[in-house]
Amino acid sequence: MSWFKLNRSLHRDIGYFCIGMTLVFAISGIALNxxxxxxxxxxxxxxxHTIPLSGVDIETDEFESTLLTALRLExxxxxxxxxxxxxxxxxxxxxxxxxxxxxxNEVLIEQVKPRFLLxxxxxxxxxxxxxAWMWFSDFYAILLIYLALSALFxxxxxxxxxxxxxxxxxxxxxxxxxxxxxxxx
Amino acid sequence: xxxxxxxIMMIGTLVLSQAxxxxxxxxxxxxxxxxxxxxxLNDAQKYTTEPVTIKGTVTRVCQKRGxxxxxxxxxxxxxxxxxxxxxxxxxxxxxxxxxxxxxxxLKIHPLTLKQTNQRRKAQNLAPVETAQVLHLFAPVAVTIEx
Numbered sequence: 001m002s003w004f005k006l007n008r009s010l011h012r013d014i015g016y017f018c019i020g021m022t023l024v025f026a027i028s029g030i031a032l033n034x035x036x037x038x039x040x041x042x043x044x045x046x047x048x049h050t051i052p053l054s055g056v057d058i059e060t061d062e063f064e065s066t067l068l069t070a071l072r073l074e075x076x077x078x079x080x081x082x083x084x085x086x087x088x089x090x091x092x093x094x095x096x097x098x099x100x101x102x103x104x105n106e107v108l109i110e111q112v113k114p115r116f117l118l119x120x121x122x123x124x125x126x127x128x129x130x131x132a133w134m135w136f137s138d139f140y141a142i143l144l145i146y147l148a149l150s151a152l153f154x155x156x157x158x159x160x161x162x163x164x165x166x167x168x169x170x171x172x173x174x175x176x177x178x179x180x181x182x183x184x185x
Numbered sequence: 186x187x188x189x190x191x192x193i194m195m196i197g198t199l200v201l202s203q204a205x206x207x208x209x210x211x212x213x214x215x216x217x218x219x220x221x222x223x224x225x226l227n228d229a230q231k232y233t234t235e236p237v238t239i240k241g242t243v244t245r246v247c248q249k250r251g252x253x254x255x256x257x258x259x260x261x262x263x264x265x266x267x268x269x270x271x272x273x274x275x276x277x278x279x280x281x282x283x284x285x286x287x288x289x290x291l292k293i294h295p296l297t298l299k300q301t302n303q304r305r306k307a308q309n310l311a312p313v314e315t316a317q318v319l320h321l322f323a324p325v326a327v328t329i330e331x
Contacts (some may be wrong), residue, residue, distance in 0.1 A: 035249045042248065042278045078244045079282045082255045084308065089244060091282025112278045128275045 004156070011150045014143050021140045028125035040118040046109045053102040058088055067098070071109065079130050210274045211326040214286035222258035222265050225291060229320060232291040239265065239287055239322060243280045243329070251275035256322075257286055268321045269290075277292045280329050291322035 001009075012110070031040035051070060056063060064077050067090075079091040083099075090098040099108040127133055152161050161169055218238040225232050225239055241256030244264060253268040254276045266288045267276075295318050296304070302312040304319075 019263055042250070043276075044248065080285075081242055082246050083244065084262060084310075086309075095279045095281075097281055112281070114277075114279065123275075126272055126275055129327055181207070 004153070005059075007150050007153050011147060011154060012145060018140065018143055018147065024121050026126055028118070028121035031122060033126060035053055040115060041122055042119070043113045043115055045113075047109045049107045050105055051107050051109070053105050055102060056102070057100060064090065067107070071098075071107065076156065208329045209327070213328040214324075214326050218288060219286070221260075222259040223263060225322075226258070226265065226320060228262065228285065229291055229293055229318075233293060234290065236288060236290055236293055236325070239267075241265070241285060243283050244274075244286050246278045246280055247277050247318075249276060251277060254280060254285065256287070266306065266321050267327070269324060274324070274327060276329070277326075284330045286328045286330070287322060287324040288326045289322055292321045292323050294319040295320065325326040 004140075022056060028040075031038070035041075049071060051067065058067075059080070068075065068077075073092065073096070075094050076094040077090050080094050081089045081091070083089050086101060086103055088100040090100065093099065095112045097110045097112075099110065100106075101108070121180065123129065124133060127137065154160065157163070159165070215236075215238050218236065219240060220237050222239050222241055223235060239256065239314045241258060241264075243254050244257050244262050245255040247253045250271050252271050252275070253266050257264055267285070267289075296316050298314075298316045301315075301317045304317075305312060
């Protein structure tokens with residue numbers, strides 16, 4: 001097999017192998033770029049309820065039981081905390097927090113749910129798994145370098161990078177270079 | 186068939202990995218150095234160089250990047266923020282209400298009067314006339330227990 005055919009075969013097969021990782025990094029990359037506009041890790045829902053609280057001793061088991069019944073929550077309270085002098089927090093087992101505002105007779109229910117798939121993709125992108133994933137990511141990066149360089153030799157002659165299509169390669173280099181020139185320093 | 190199975194297996198593995206999200210960071214906190222948060226804050230300067238472990242209920246977590254979490258002190262209304270550089274550790278929002286242990290040192294950041302009152306305004310507190318000091322705990326290892 002000539003080096004040209006070998007290169008094309010390797011480019012194709014490594015390309016297939018990289019599809020999964022590329023999707024992981026591409027999708028999570030968009031999600032993390034826009035995390036200030038859209039929380040791709042968690043879905044946080046808040047609902048407000050008016051419940052008589054003023055004058056009630058809210059630091060008792062009886063009150064907590066009554067409150068959960070009134071809010072129709074089948075859950076257990078695992079921790080309690082005075083956030084400040086006007087806000088009392090009750091943490092429930094199932095990723096739910098109750099904010100009690102006795103002066104306003106208000107209870108805010110905050111429920112946190114990890115987003116399906118996006119949370120896991122971000123987990124990988126931010127390397128929360130640490131060591132093993134880091135080595136695998138390095139391996140993937142090396143494969144991407146190979147894909148980029150081998151692409152230069154996929155087509156011979158003027159139909160390849162030696163022809164007008166070479167301008168596409170230059171454009172791909174020019175864009176990041178322009179960002180460095182205009183935005184760095 | 187194989188073409189369908191591969192992505193399904195990949196997604197399944199990723200979703201199952203949710204259950205395996207680490208609850209310890211850098212090997213977990215050193216429980217032999219445990220002191221109350223109120224003790225740490227009472228002698229803040231001392232603990233800027235001496236590593237200790239603190240314990241508290243997680244009351245808030247950075248929603249977007251998980252780069253900080255707030256721990257409740259043993260003293261009423263007192264809290265301490267455990268802060269890491271983005272990506273060093275990622276604290277899950279689902280840690281709220283759980284007990285966390287963090288080993289590290291205290292960082293003291295003097296605030297200007299303007300910064301002090303901006304922070305107090307965000308916390309719905311009345312403005313003050315003197316600048317305050319911000320305490321942040323920089324952990325090297327963390328354990329979050331259910």
